Amino acid sequence: MDLWNVLEYLAWALSAAFGLHMLYDLWKVDTTYDNELLTSSREGEIELTQERHEI
Amino acid sequence: MSTVTDSAATAQEKRLSLLRVLGPVHVWALGVGIVLVGEYMGWNFSIGKGGMIAGLVAAWVAGLLYTSVAMIDSEVTSTVASAGGQYAQAKHIVGPLMAFNVGLFLVLAYTMLEAGNAITVGFLLDTVAQMQGHTGLNQKPFIILTIMFLAWLNYRGVLVTLNFSFIITAIAFLAIIILFFAVEGGISAIPLDFSAITTEPLPYGWVGILAALHFGLWYYLGIEGTTQAAEEVRSPSRALPYGTMAGIITLVIAATLTWYVCSGLIPWEYLGQAGTPLFDAARVTGSLWLMILLFIGTIFSTLASANGCINDASRAWFSMGRDRYLPTWFGAVHPVYRTPYRAIVFLVPIALVFALGAPLDQVITFSILSGLLGYTFMSFNMIMFRNKWPLKSIKRGYVHPFHPLPAIVLMLLCAATYVAIFLGYGTQLIAMMFYFILVSLWFHFWRYRFVRRGDQFTMPWPRPQGY
Numbered sequence: 001m002d003l004w005n006v007l008e009y010l011a012w013a014l015s016a017a018f019g020l021h022m023l024y025d026l027w028k029v030d031t032t033y034d035n036e037l038l039t040s041s042r043e044g045e046i047e048l049t050q051e052r053h054e055i
Numbered sequence: 056m057s058t059v060t061d062s063a064a065t066a067q068e069k070r071l072s073l074l075r076v077l078g079p080v081h082v083w084a085l086g087v088g089i090v091l092v093g094e095y096m097g098w099n100f101s102i103g104k105g106g107m108i109a110g111l112v113a114a115w116v117a118g119l120l121y122t123s124v125a126m127i128d129s130e131v132t133s134t135v136a137s138a139g140g141q142y143a144q145a146k147h148i149v150g151p152l153m154a155f156n157v158g159l160f161l162v163l164a165y166t167m168l169e170a171g172n173a174i175t176v177g178f179l180l181d182t183v184a185q186m187q188g189h190t191g192l193n194q195k196p197f198i199i200l201t202i203m204f205l206a207w208l209n210y211r212g213v214l215v216t217l218n219f220s221f222i223i224t225a226i227a228f229l230a231i232i233i234l235f236f237a238v239e240g241g242i243s244a245i246p247l248d249f250s251a252i253t254t255e256p257l258p259y260g261w262v263g264i265l266a267a268l269h270f271g272l273w274y275y276l277g278i279e280g281t282t283q284a285a286e287e288v289r290s291p292s293r294a295l296p297y298g299t300m301a302g303i304i305t306l307v308i309a310a311t312l313t314w315y316v317c318s319g320l321i322p323w324e325y326l327g328q329a330g331t332p333l334f335d336a337a338r339v340t341g342s343l344w345l346m347i348l349l350f351i352g353t354i355f356s357t358l359a360s361a362n363g364c365i366n367d368a369s370r371a372w373f374s375m376g377r378d379r380y381l382p383t384w385f386g387a388v389h390p391v392y393r394t395p396y397r398a399i400v401f402l403v404p405i406a407l408v409f410a411l412g413a414p415l416d417q418v419i420t421f422s423i424l425s426g427l428l429g430y431t432f433m434s435f436n437m438i439m440f441r442n443k444w445p446l447k448s449i450k451r452g453y454v455h456p457f458h459p460l461p462a463i464v465l466m467l468l469c470a471a472t473y474v475a476i477f478l479g480y481g482t483q484l485i486a487m488m489f490y491f492i493l494v495s496l497w498f499h500f501w502r503y504r505f506v507r508r509g510d511q512f513t514m515p516w517p518r519p520q521g522y
Contacts, residue, residue, distance in 0.1 A: 004189040011196035018203040022210050022400055029389060029396070038387040040070040041377060043137045043286075044513025 073138060074393035076214045077288040082281045082298020084221035085366060087305050088359035089165075089277035091227050092172060094306075094313045095333050095353045097419070101270035103327020105263025107249070107318050108256050112264050113271025114310045118303075120468040121275035123461035124430060125303040127437045129296035132282040133452025135514060136291030138395075139374030140282030140367070141429055141436075146378070147514050148440050151506065153432065155498045156491055158375045160429040161283075165368035166402055167422035168277065170409035172361035173201040174418070179331070179354060198410050201361060206403045209365045212392045213287050220362050223355035228309060230352030234337060235312045237345055238320065244341035247319030255323070268468075269423070269475040274310040276426055277360070278302055279433070283367040292452025365399065365406075372398040379506045380498070420480050424487050427472055434466035443519035 029038070102110035128141075137143035142161060146154035177194030184192040209216050238247065257263055281299040288294040317332045320339045329335050337349035373395030376385025389396040409418055438459055446454060455461060477484055 002189055004184045004187075004192055008193050008196050011200040015196060015199040015203040018200075018207040019403070022207055022396075022403075025210070026396060026400055029391075033390050035387075037069060037071060038390065039377070039383050041072050041386065041388045042070065042513070043139075043143065043374065043377060043511075044515075 071388040071390060071393065073286050073388060073395070074213060075287055075289055077217060077284055077294065079288075079294040079297040079301070080221055081214075081217040082284055082288060082294050083302050083305070084217050084224050084359075085284055085363050086278045086281040086299055086302035087228065088220040088224040088356075089168070089280045089363035089367070090275055090302075090306055090360070091224055091309065092175070092356040092360040093273035093276055094231060094309050095227070095356045096175065096331050097273035098270055098310070098313065099317065099326050099329055099332040101267035101273075102318070102323050104259070104270065105265075105267035106255055106258040107252050107323045109259075109264045109267040110271075110318065110323075111314055113267040114274055114314050116268060116468065117271035117274055118307045118310060120272075120430070120465060120472075121278055121306070122303055123465040123468075124275075124279050124433060125299045126455035126461050127433050127465065128279050128282050129299045129453045130451055130455045131437065131440055132285050132295045132299075133292045134449060136285040136288075136295070137374065137513070138283060138286035138370040140285060140371065141279065141433065142371050142374055143285075144282075144436060144440075145432060146511060147516075148436050148443065149432075151380070151503060151511070152495060152499060155375070155380050155502075156495060157429060157432055158371050158380065159491070159494060160425045160432070161371040162368045162402070164422050164425035164429065165277075165280070165364040165371070166406050167409060167418050167425065169202065169205075169361045169364035169368065169406045170413070171415055171418045171422060172357045172364065173198045173406070173410040174415045175357050176201045176354065176361075178415075179350075179357070182331075183350070195411060199407060201358065202365075202403060202406050202410060205358070205362045205365050206399055206406075208362065209369065210389070210392065210394060210396050210399050213284075213366070213394060216362060216366060217284075220359050224359045227352040227356040227359065228305060230348050231309050231312055231316075231333065234333065234340075234345060234349060235316055237342065238316055238336075238340060242340060242342055242345070243320065245320060245339055247316075249319055251323050265471065265475050266478060267475075268472055269479060272423060272426070272472065274313075275303070275306050276423060277363070278306060279426075279429065280363055280367040283370040286370075292450075296453035365402070368402050369395050369398040372402060378511045380502065417483070420476075420483050421487065424476065424480075424484060427469060427476070428487075428491070430465060431469045434462045434469065437462040437465075443521070444516060445520065448520070449516050 101113040131144050132140065135144045135147055142154050142158040145157040177198040180197050181192045181194050208219060281295060281302060285291050285295060313333060317326055317336045320336045326332055331353055334349045334353050337345040372385055375381045376383055385398050385401065387397045441458055
């Protein structure tokens, strides 16, 4: 087993770690917060607070 | 009455939105980061199709096309400052069906490009392993790690994602500049040789220039991705035009230097088939330091591209979910990181399927086709935008000059590029058109019934002229 074989195993392990971390966090967030809040983002809020399309 | 106002205000306070922390530098990093990989690989097939002159003509003609794209995007996006970029533009200016299609163009173009970049990382590491005497490297774990790590980074926050992109993109761009000055300074073991320009100016005739145009797009493909940051920049009307225009200037410089150095150092017959032309040019110089630098540049440009693609594809998917063009589940914002986390996670397996199961040239071709459909939309979108909302009717962060010339140039160049792509990839072009017709029918006859029609138009603009 040379360095590249070790790197292959390391890449598998890191891939699994990043993937599982995202899935765990997604599950945690989805079970902690109300879906109404999570999907409450609305397009155009910048417009309402910042931009006035008038000349 | 005051109770109603109070509860409305509370609801407003409780709303989650994407985090507005980006500046022009991040917009530059997003645009150039997605594209710069095209300088490191891919553009050189234009030389294989038509010779050295055709390669340069393709670089500059495509540069003209993308300068038009950048100018048009800067004007429209500085006004329609929403995540989703061209999707949100299409929704407000053309209509829902066009927006649905444009959203899919964006997601397909960026997800396919992300998959192509991950495949390239695996290929590059395999090349290095072979140079070190290790044969039979399993590329899959490295391809998967590329996608997983960058998706995780995007999941954790837009600022860290685009700071990362900025650093690696700047290094990759500087590597091209250093290579140019090193070669001009006489470091190369082989001098620059442009004799093929006179001995074989157009080896395949004028049609070679047309065929080369397809690959000339690689120099700039994806610069329009800057618009996806619209909802996360601190000042859309300032940051988006600055970042995008600085990005296209950077790319025109990088494209010209890349053509100059590679064409001067590598015979065009070989250059036209090379997998990593800038790295190969560094190898030709005989300088170990340049080789290492350009290898790092190649890897960094590939990672920056995949990183930006995840950012952009997820914003487009998120926006479509938020408008109910797709299930609303996708329109969620992470309460801590303030990223479209469900869209990011959902697109990971799709990228993995293409990265692990499809050949690189097919993946890239579908990405280019989706991008080209998007550019075609931009040309008539710009004309409709100016017609419906003339200059004095709404405030714009940037007004592009010479209208309607850039839109007409863009449309003509798109038409020429369709011909070029049809010559090489006619089957894929037709298959993709059938796909978009089918999904359009699904959207029109089924999905649109779930859309809250009044809610999707969010810009406080006056009624368009003629309506």
